[in-house]
Amino acid sequence: MPEPGSDTFRTPSKIAFWLCAALMAATCLFYYPKWKQANTEATLSWDVSGYYLYLPAALIYHDIRHLNWWEAVDAKYHPGPGMGQAFQHPSGNYVMKYPMGQALQFLPWFAAAHLLAAPLGFPADGFSLPYQAAISWGSLLVALLGLWFARRNLLAFFPERTVAAVLICLVFGTNYLEYTAITGAMTHNWLFTLYSLLIFTTMRFYERPTALRAAAIGLLVGWATLTRPTEIISALIPLLWGIDGRSAFHTRLAFFKEHFRKMALAVLVAGAVIFLQALYWKFASDDWVVYSYQDQGFSWLRPHLSDVLFSARAGWLVYSPMMLFAVAGLFFLRAQLRWVVLIFCLVALYITAAWDIWWYGGSLGQRAMVQAYPLWVFALAAFLEWVRKPGRPWKRWAFTLLACVFIYINLWWTHQAHRGGLFVSEQMTKRYMLKVLGRFEAQRDWLKLLDTKEEFKGAERREVRQVFSEDFENARNGTTDEAAIAGNRSFLLNNDTQFTPEYEVPVHAADGDWVRVSLTFRCSPKEWDWWRMTQLIVRFRSGERMLKERMIRLQRHVDGEETRTVFFDTRLPKEAFDRAGVLVWNAGSDKAVRLDDLRVEVFR
Structure with a gap:
């Protein structure tokens, strides 16, 4: 089928594509x-280095089972x-955590880098600059290919201007x-592009079913699954494409029987x-099937749906509110698209939400939703068609205003990431x-809000009274006189001493509304792993029951x-408490931290 509007470079959707x-x-x-x-922060880091690991292991170091070379690279x-x-x-x-599909997609770019690395004066070790650049540039080209075919797919159902807006x-x-231009590896x-190609091939297969097109569908479904096992759901696309009702379902069954x-x-x-993955597992472990994600898995009966959609940590619609229009567009899809888009998108969302690491590492919004966008864009286009219907111009104005706001928010978050x-x-x-929303500079104190959700916003504290103080001068257990912060002694947290005592604080509900806990400290050196950063903690109990921490x-x-x-401020619990305490925990870090002048104040 020829591309709609292929007679000119200046169609709206082509202009939009080149702007994008x-x-x-x-x-x-x-x-x-x-x-x-x-x-x-390099291209070949974190998860990407795991996808990629097959290539240097097999083709440079010839050691894919023991990975003895990895320590030097690391x-x-x-x-x-x-x-x-x-x-x-x-x-x-050793068995790779991730399946090999992404490594196979990286292979041409890896090969080009490996041929050029030594002649350009770089180590041919799989991780030097040519390899990083080749994978990044290849990822960009693959993204543009996927976007081009997403455009072609949309044009089969929607007019030029709608597709351009989408x-x-x-x-x-x-x-x-974010996941094409920066972290595109x-x-x-890459799955976005595989899905765009799968939709394109599926449409052509149902126009003229040939063995070559059938094989291409199998290749794309297989490759998507080999890249990410849950993408086996890609098979829903060729199975459900174009079904618009019960009669079409029976017609499709007859088609499958005929072909x-x-x-x-x-x-x-x-x-x-x-x-291919089973062959690798057999070679590496002598088992045909290996669950390589170990302790990570799915909660199928308790998916984290609200967190995935709306949480500040990684909510899809929080960081990409533009997709609210796509969600609304599910209700406006034409019959020919309705079932395949609705079923696929909901199944993909369910799988995304069922994964126990639902925030997907350092995800800006829900990165696991991106590969489903070739289907979601049909819903977005359907919504835009509804907006463009004549008779109610307010819809266009409202959409344009909100879309501009959402674009600003997305570009701002991409910059802040x-x-x-x-x-x-x-x-x-x-x-x-x-x-921090909408700002370009922040006060360091705002980082407290990453750990505590309470913040005293009053203009001035009233009835301030100190109720606890510890300078560690008279303590011996856990303290040191070496490089003390103030006076002669400081408390020393390190690999051997992980906690201070929990100091009882004489505070009662009638004493005020808030407590302020303050502490002077010095790291040597700083712990950068946020999971192991030293924690200053305040607790309130009723008997043995923890009311608040x-x-x-x-x-x-x-x-x-x-x-x-x-310092940080905490509101006193509304529920009656009989004990309050403060302590400091080194959170498993082996880095030394000196502490001094621990104080607690109560105020209104």
Whole structure:
């Protein structure tokens, strides 16, 4: 089928595509060239290094079972959490955490980099600059390919102007920009393209069913599954495409029966592609099937749906509110698209929400939703068609205003996730998010809101009274006179001493409304892992029952080894309590932290 509007370069959807391509290229090449970043900010870091690990293991170091070479690479490039991308199987061999589909997609770009690395003067070790650049640039080109085919797919059902608006909304207004132009080496971008190609091929297969097109469908479904096992749901697309009712369902069954050999070919090709993973598992572990995600899994009966959609930590519609229009568009889909889009999108959302690590690491919004966007854009287009219907111009004005706001929000969050720095990966809270929203500079004290949801907002504290003080001068257990912060002694937390005592604080509900806990500290050196940052904690109990606990992480408030005094405020519990206490915990860190002048005040 010829492309609609192919007679001219200046159709609205093509202009929109090239605008989107320009933004994506500028973001990738100039705003945040990830291949130039170091350590865990590099292209080949964290999860991406895990997808990629097959290639240097098999083709450079010829060691895919023991990974003896990894320690030297890790020490040089620091791509992530040690050997976090593979685990030691009971056989004694290492097994990759992620399936090989993404590595196979990386292969041409890896090969080009490997051929050029040594002649360009770089180590041909799989992680030097040519490899980082090749994977980044390849990811950008794959993203543009996927967006082009998403446009082609939309044009089969919607007019040029609607498709143009959808492309602008998608690229400028959702986290698609983040996961194509910056972190495009993750699976979501590449799966977006596989899905766009699958839809394109499926439409052509039902126009003229040939063995080649059936094999292509099998290849795409198999490759998507080999990239991310839950993408086996991609098979829903060729199965449900175009079904608009019961009669169409019966017609489809008859079609499958008529073209049984072609359908069998598609299944055979998909199965052959997926079987590559079983061959690797057998080679690496002597088992045909290995669950490589170990302790990570799904809560199928208790999906984290509200968190996935609306949480400050990684809510899809919080960080990509433009997709609210797509959700609404599900109700406006024409019959031919309704069932395949609705069923696929809801199943994909359910799988995303069922994963126990529902925030997906450092996800800006829900990155696991991005690969489903080739289906969601049909719903977005349906909504825009409803907006464009004549007779109610207020809909266009309202949509335009909201779309502009959502585009600004998306571009702002994308900036803050990288050069801006106000987006704190994995740790966002509602209070902190609302505090920084729309700003380009922040006060360091606002970082407390990543740990505690309480903040005293009064103009001035009243009836301030100190109820507890500890300077550690008379304490011996856990204290040191070496490099004390104030006076002669400071409390020393380290690998051996993880807690201070829990000091009882003489405070009662009638004494005030708030308590302020303050502490002076110095790190040597600073702990950068936020899970292991030292916690200043206040607790309220009734008998043995914990009524309330609040804390802040100390290392958020220093750049290095400087001495700093911090405080945080907590409202007294509404429920009657009979004990209050404060303590400091080193949270499993082996870094030394000196503490001094621990104080508690009560106020109104």
